[in-house]
Amino acid sequence: MANNLWKSFERWVGQNIFDGSVRNIGSGAINSDDNGKPRSGDLINKTYEIECKCYQKIAIFRWWDKLAPEAKLSGKIPVLVTREKGDIQDTLITIHWTTFNEMKAAWEREKGIR
Structure with missing residues:
Protein backbone atom coordinates (compact mmCIF):
# COMPACT_ATOMS: atom_id res chain seq x y z
CA MET A 1 0.00 0.00 0.00
CA TYR A 55 6.94 11.40 3.74
CA GLN A 56 4.84 11.35 6.87
CA LYS A 57 6.84 14.02 8.71
CA ILE A 58 8.81 16.82 7.10
CA ALA A 59 9.65 19.88 9.21
CA ILE A 60 9.16 22.16 6.24
CA PHE A 61 5.39 21.73 6.56
CA ARG A 62 5.40 22.90 10.19
CA TRP A 63 7.29 26.01 9.10
CA TRP A 64 4.92 26.49 6.16
CA ASP A 65 1.88 26.16 8.43
CA LYS A 66 3.21 29.12 10.43
CA LEU A 67 4.26 31.19 7.42
CA ALA A 68 1.19 30.82 5.17
CA PRO A 69 -1.38 32.45 7.52
CA GLU A 70 1.06 35.26 8.32
CA ALA A 71 1.52 35.94 4.60
CA LYS A 72 -2.23 35.90 4.04
CA LEU A 73 -2.72 38.49 6.80
CA SER A 74 -0.04 40.72 5.30
CA GLY A 75 -1.31 40.23 1.72
CA LYS A 76 2.04 38.82 0.60
CA ILE A 77 3.21 35.66 -1.18
CA PRO A 78 4.71 33.14 1.28
CA VAL A 79 8.26 32.05 0.46
CA LEU A 80 10.19 29.68 2.71
CA VAL A 81 14.00 29.68 2.35
CA THR A 82 15.91 26.80 3.96
CA ARG A 83 19.40 25.36 4.17
CA GLU A 84 21.30 23.09 6.49
CA LYS A 85 23.80 24.53 8.94
CA GLY A 86 27.27 24.64 7.45
CA ASP A 87 26.04 24.19 3.86
CA ILE A 88 26.17 27.60 2.21
CA GLN A 89 25.89 26.12 -1.30
CA ASP A 90 22.52 24.40 -1.08
CA THR A 91 19.67 26.75 -0.29
CA LEU A 92 16.12 25.75 -1.17
CA ILE A 93 13.18 28.01 -1.92
CA THR A 94 9.70 26.66 -1.17
CA ILE A 95 6.53 28.19 -2.57
CA HIS A 96 2.99 26.85 -2.84
CA TRP A 97 2.31 24.80 -5.97
CA THR A 98 -0.38 27.25 -7.15
CA THR A 99 2.11 30.13 -6.99
CA PHE A 100 4.66 27.99 -8.81
CA ASN A 101 2.12 27.22 -11.56
CA GLU A 102 1.48 30.94 -12.10
CA MET A 103 5.21 31.68 -12.27
CA LYS A 104 5.88 28.70 -14.54
CA ALA A 105 3.12 29.72 -16.94
CA ALA A 106 4.46 33.30 -17.12
CA TRP A 107 8.03 32.07 -17.71
CA GLU A 108 6.92 29.60 -20.39
CA ARG A 109 4.90 32.32 -22.18
CA GLU A 110 7.94 34.60 -22.10
CA LYS A 111 10.17 31.84 -23.52
CA GLY A 112 7.58 30.83 -26.12
CA ILE A 113 7.31 27.32 -24.72
CA ARG A 114 3.50 27.39 -24.65
Missing part, protein backbone atom coordinates in the same frame (compact mmCIF):
# COMPACT_ATOMS: atom_id res chain seq x y z
CA ALA A 2 2.87 2.39 0.76
CA ASN A 3 4.04 2.16 -2.86
CA ASN A 4 0.66 3.34 -4.07
CA LEU A 5 0.92 6.56 -2.04
CA TRP A 6 4.11 7.87 -3.67
CA LYS A 7 3.07 6.64 -7.11
CA SER A 8 -0.26 8.40 -6.72
CA PHE A 9 1.54 11.55 -5.54
CA GLU A 10 3.84 11.49 -8.58
CA ARG A 11 0.81 11.15 -10.87
CA TRP A 12 -0.92 14.07 -9.10
CA VAL A 13 2.17 16.29 -9.44
CA GLY A 14 2.51 15.41 -13.13
CA GLN A 15 -1.16 16.09 -13.86
CA ASN A 16 -1.72 19.19 -11.72
CA ILE A 17 1.62 20.98 -11.73
CA PHE A 18 3.52 19.84 -14.81
CA ASP A 19 0.92 19.85 -17.60
CA GLY A 20 0.22 16.13 -17.76
CA SER A 21 3.77 14.86 -17.31
CA VAL A 22 3.83 11.13 -16.67
CA ARG A 23 5.68 9.05 -14.11
CA ASN A 24 9.15 7.90 -15.03
CA ILE A 25 8.81 4.26 -14.09
CA GLY A 26 12.14 3.17 -12.64
CA SER A 27 13.45 6.75 -12.46
CA GLY A 28 16.58 6.05 -14.49
CA ALA A 29 17.32 2.61 -13.10
CA ILE A 30 15.43 0.85 -15.90
CA ASN A 31 14.07 3.65 -18.07
CA SER A 32 15.91 5.45 -20.87
CA ASP A 33 15.18 8.31 -23.24
CA ASP A 34 14.93 8.09 -27.04
CA ASN A 35 18.74 8.25 -27.29
CA GLY A 36 19.28 5.34 -24.90
CA LYS A 37 20.49 7.52 -22.00
CA PRO A 38 19.16 6.73 -18.52
CA ARG A 39 16.19 8.99 -17.78
CA SER A 40 16.42 10.53 -14.31
CA GLY A 41 13.70 12.25 -12.33
CA ASP A 42 10.35 10.99 -11.11
CA LEU A 43 8.40 12.61 -13.95
CA ILE A 44 9.13 12.81 -17.67
CA ASN A 45 9.24 16.48 -18.68
CA LYS A 46 11.32 18.22 -21.36
CA THR A 47 11.89 21.40 -19.32
CA TYR A 48 12.09 20.40 -15.65
CA GLU A 49 13.94 17.71 -13.68
CA ILE A 50 11.30 16.68 -11.15
CA GLU A 51 11.72 14.67 -7.96
CA CYS A 52 8.68 13.99 -5.77
CA LYS A 53 8.98 13.17 -2.08
CA CYS A 54 6.06 12.15 0.11
Whole structure:
Protein backbone atom coordinates (compact mmCIF):
# COMPACT_ATOMS: atom_id res chain seq x y z
CA MET A 1 0.00 0.00 0.00
CA ALA A 2 2.87 2.39 0.76
CA ASN A 3 4.04 2.16 -2.86
CA ASN A 4 0.66 3.34 -4.07
CA LEU A 5 0.92 6.56 -2.04
CA TRP A 6 4.11 7.87 -3.67
CA LYS A 7 3.07 6.64 -7.11
CA SER A 8 -0.26 8.40 -6.72
CA PHE A 9 1.54 11.55 -5.54
CA GLU A 10 3.84 11.49 -8.58
CA ARG A 11 0.81 11.15 -10.87
CA TRP A 12 -0.92 14.07 -9.10
CA VAL A 13 2.17 16.29 -9.44
CA GLY A 14 2.51 15.41 -13.13
CA GLN A 15 -1.16 16.09 -13.86
CA ASN A 16 -1.72 19.19 -11.72
CA ILE A 17 1.62 20.98 -11.73
CA PHE A 18 3.52 19.84 -14.81
CA ASP A 19 0.92 19.85 -17.60
CA GLY A 20 0.22 16.13 -17.76
CA SER A 21 3.77 14.86 -17.31
CA VAL A 22 3.83 11.13 -16.67
CA ARG A 23 5.68 9.05 -14.11
CA ASN A 24 9.15 7.90 -15.03
CA ILE A 25 8.81 4.26 -14.09
CA GLY A 26 12.14 3.17 -12.64
CA SER A 27 13.45 6.75 -12.46
CA GLY A 28 16.58 6.05 -14.49
CA ALA A 29 17.32 2.61 -13.10
CA ILE A 30 15.43 0.85 -15.90
CA ASN A 31 14.07 3.65 -18.07
CA SER A 32 15.91 5.45 -20.87
CA ASP A 33 15.18 8.31 -23.24
CA ASP A 34 14.93 8.09 -27.04
CA ASN A 35 18.74 8.25 -27.29
CA GLY A 36 19.28 5.34 -24.90
CA LYS A 37 20.49 7.52 -22.00
CA PRO A 38 19.16 6.73 -18.52
CA ARG A 39 16.19 8.99 -17.78
CA SER A 40 16.42 10.53 -14.31
CA GLY A 41 13.70 12.25 -12.33
CA ASP A 42 10.35 10.99 -11.11
CA LEU A 43 8.40 12.61 -13.95
CA ILE A 44 9.13 12.81 -17.67
CA ASN A 45 9.24 16.48 -18.68
CA LYS A 46 11.32 18.22 -21.36
CA THR A 47 11.89 21.40 -19.32
CA TYR A 48 12.09 20.40 -15.65
CA GLU A 49 13.94 17.71 -13.68
CA ILE A 50 11.30 16.68 -11.15
CA GLU A 51 11.72 14.67 -7.96
CA CYS A 52 8.68 13.99 -5.77
CA LYS A 53 8.98 13.17 -2.08
CA CYS A 54 6.06 12.15 0.11
CA TYR A 55 6.94 11.40 3.74
CA GLN A 56 4.84 11.35 6.87
CA LYS A 57 6.84 14.02 8.71
CA ILE A 58 8.81 16.82 7.10
CA ALA A 59 9.65 19.88 9.21
CA ILE A 60 9.16 22.16 6.24
CA PHE A 61 5.39 21.73 6.56
CA ARG A 62 5.40 22.90 10.19
CA TRP A 63 7.29 26.01 9.10
CA TRP A 64 4.92 26.49 6.16
CA ASP A 65 1.88 26.16 8.43
CA LYS A 66 3.21 29.12 10.43
CA LEU A 67 4.26 31.19 7.42
CA ALA A 68 1.19 30.82 5.17
CA PRO A 69 -1.38 32.45 7.52
CA GLU A 70 1.06 35.26 8.32
CA ALA A 71 1.52 35.94 4.60
CA LYS A 72 -2.23 35.90 4.04
CA LEU A 73 -2.72 38.49 6.80
CA SER A 74 -0.04 40.72 5.30
CA GLY A 75 -1.31 40.23 1.72
CA LYS A 76 2.04 38.82 0.60
CA ILE A 77 3.21 35.66 -1.18
CA PRO A 78 4.71 33.14 1.28
CA VAL A 79 8.26 32.05 0.46
CA LEU A 80 10.19 29.68 2.71
CA VAL A 81 14.00 29.68 2.35
CA THR A 82 15.91 26.80 3.96
CA ARG A 83 19.40 25.36 4.17
CA GLU A 84 21.30 23.09 6.49
CA LYS A 85 23.80 24.53 8.94
CA GLY A 86 27.27 24.64 7.45
CA ASP A 87 26.04 24.19 3.86
CA ILE A 88 26.17 27.60 2.21
CA GLN A 89 25.89 26.12 -1.30
CA ASP A 90 22.52 24.40 -1.08
CA THR A 91 19.67 26.75 -0.29
CA LEU A 92 16.12 25.75 -1.17
CA ILE A 93 13.18 28.01 -1.92
CA THR A 94 9.70 26.66 -1.17
CA ILE A 95 6.53 28.19 -2.57
CA HIS A 96 2.99 26.85 -2.84
CA TRP A 97 2.31 24.80 -5.97
CA THR A 98 -0.38 27.25 -7.15
CA THR A 99 2.11 30.13 -6.99
CA PHE A 100 4.66 27.99 -8.81
CA ASN A 101 2.12 27.22 -11.56
CA GLU A 102 1.48 30.94 -12.10
CA MET A 103 5.21 31.68 -12.27
CA LYS A 104 5.88 28.70 -14.54
CA ALA A 105 3.12 29.72 -16.94
CA ALA A 106 4.46 33.30 -17.12
CA TRP A 107 8.03 32.07 -17.71
CA GLU A 108 6.92 29.60 -20.39
CA ARG A 109 4.90 32.32 -22.18
CA GLU A 110 7.94 34.60 -22.10
CA LYS A 111 10.17 31.84 -23.52
CA GLY A 112 7.58 30.83 -26.12
CA ILE A 113 7.31 27.32 -24.72
CA ARG A 114 3.50 27.39 -24.65
